[in-house]
Amino acid sequence: MQNIQFNLNNFLLAITETLDFVEMDLLGITTHHSKRVAYIASKIAQSLNLSQEEIFDLIAYAVLHDNGLSKNSNLVITDRYEELIFEDKSIMKFQKVFKEHCIIGEENVKGFPFLTNQKNIIKYHHEFYDGSGIFGIKGDDIPILAQLIAFSDVIDGLFKLDKTHYQTKDKLREFVKKYTGTLFNKKIVDIFIDLSYHTSFWLDMQDDKVMVDYLLSVSPSVKFQYSYNKLLSLTKIFTKIIDTKSTFTANHSNGLVDKCSIMSDYYNFSKQEKFEMMIAASLHDLGKLAISNNILDKNGKLTDEEMDLMKSHVYYTKKALSNIEGFEYISKIAANHHEKLNGSGYPYGLKEEDLTFKEKLMGCLDIYQALTEDRPYRDGLGHTKTIEIMKDMVKNGEIDKNITDNLDNILNPNRNKTSA
Numbered sequence: 001m002q003n004i005q006f007n008l009n010n011f012l013l014a015i016t017e018t019l020d021f022v023e024m025d026l027l028g029i030t031t032h033h034s035k036r037v038a039y040i041a042s043k044i045a046q047s048l049n050l051s052q053e054e055i056f057d058l059i060a061y062a063v064l065h066d067n068g069l070s071k072n073s074n075l076v077i078t079d080r081y082e083e084l085i086f087e088d089k090s091i092m093k094f095q096k097v098f099k100e101h102c103i104i105g106e107e108n109v110k111g112f113p114f115l116t117n118q119k120n121i122i123k124y125h126h127e128f129y130d131g132s133g134i135f136g137i138k139g140d141d142i143p144i145l146a147q148l149i150a151f152s153d154v155i156d157g158l159f160k161l162d163k164t165h166y167q168t169k170d171k172l173r174e175f176v177k178k179y180t181g182t183l184f185n186k187k188i189v190d191i192f193i194d195l196s197y198h199t200s201f202w203l204d205m206q207d208d209k210v211m212v213d214y215l216l217s218v219s220p221s222v223k224f225q226y227s228y229n230k231l232l233s234l235t236k237i238f239t240k241i242i243d244t245k246s247t248f249t250a251n252h253s254n255g256l257v258d259k260c261s262i263m264s265d266y267y268n269f270s271k272q273e274k275f276e277m278m279i280a281a282s283l284h285d286l287g288k289l290a291i292s293n294n295i296l297d298k299n300g301k302l303t304d305e306e307m308d309l310m311k312s313h314v315y316y317t318k319k320a321l322s323n324i325e326g327f328e329y330i331s332k333i334a335a336n337h338h339e340k341l342n343g344s345g346y347p348y349g350l351k352e353e354d355l356t357f358k359e360k361l362m363g364c365l366d367i368y369q370a371l372t373e374d375r376p377y378r379d380g381l382g383h384t385k386t387i388e389i390m391k392d393m394v395k396n397g398e399i400d401k402n403i404t405d406n407l408d409n410i411l412n413p414n415r416n417k418t419s420a
Contacts, residue, residue: 015286284362
């Protein structure tokens with residue numbers, strides 16, 4: 001089995017397109033927030049003379065800093081961001097709302113191939129310099145990468161730096177000066193204030209492509225010859241983030257990965273083909289990070305408008321994965337799992353002749369996995385009822401008959417008992 005040439009920078013920045021939606025959904029923060037946090041933090045880091053490897057890790061942590069928010073499916077933040085931080089009893093509210101996602105976020109990124117030995121960067125990204133943050137860590141006991149992300153996160157969250165005018169710049173400078181030594185490290189503030197007088201600093205943040213180009217230019221290009229097995233371990237980090245967005249899909253992607261493994265063996269796929277299927281399964285619902293939990297967890301039938309939004313998740317999966325070098329084939333298998341043989345699927349309305357066998361198989365496995373899981377509006381179905389529904393879909397020309405028959409045989413939990 002050959003290795004795959006894998007560009008980690010490219011992968012990370014592609015994934016952030018969907019992680020941004022989680023922040024928008026739960027925090028009401030404007031789009032490309034994580035990229036702006038990475039941009040501001042890395043600009044300051046250059047003046048602090050951090051190494052290129054440290055800057056790579058800083059960008060990675062900044063992009064991933066809110067990944068733990070996807071766990072909080074019941075979290076609805078109605079308070080304005082500034083009220084959580086600065087109003088009366090703010091620290092107690094702040095801790096209650098954000099502590100869990102810091103812990104979960106740190107746990108989720110274990111196994112990510114960072115270049116330097118850093119600890120607790122995501123866990124401590126809501127700490128304040130005077131020790132008044134979530135965990136009470138103070139001063140330079142807070143890792144410098146965590147300090148940089150905390151500073152950048154707060155100012156973008158408060159001032160919405162995607163659309164900045166001169167009055168905002170003045171207020172922002174006043175704000176960071178006011179909280180120097182309390183919320184923020186003076187070294188970081190001084191560098192930021194100097195940067196804030198550069199016109200290019202603000203203009204860069206108005207353009208997503210410019211930010212991406214900058215982030216790629218200031219960190220080393222990290223390319224690996226990855227085995228498919230090692231690549232699956234990496235993508236499973238993001239499977240955890242995807243599956244924990246909604247209580248009702250908590251094991252969906254992992255369950256699909258397992259069934260792809262079983263059926264790949266049944267069809268005698270090569271090792272490489274098997275891992276391509278499993279990697280595609282691990283990321284197939286990446287676009288669900290773009291869907292509001294109000295829709296994912298709705299206890300009842302979706303409206304036409306909500307259904308249209310739900311259907312968009314495969315479009316966002318394709319959009320993110322198609323930007324990853326070496327993922328061209330994997331992205332097709334992942335993103336076409338809701339297409340149907342008769343053209344009634346989405347998002348492209350492909351027909352049988354447009355779909356490969358592996359894409360048809362992924363579609364059938366996804367249906368099987370989804371029907372057997374609990375959802376807000378029903379309990380998970382047993383194998384027999386699931387296959388009955390799928391056979392009706394075969395009659396309607398939606399899915400492949402032979403694959404459905406094979407799933408009935410191979411995935412039947414009573415298979416061994418029947419054989420005996």
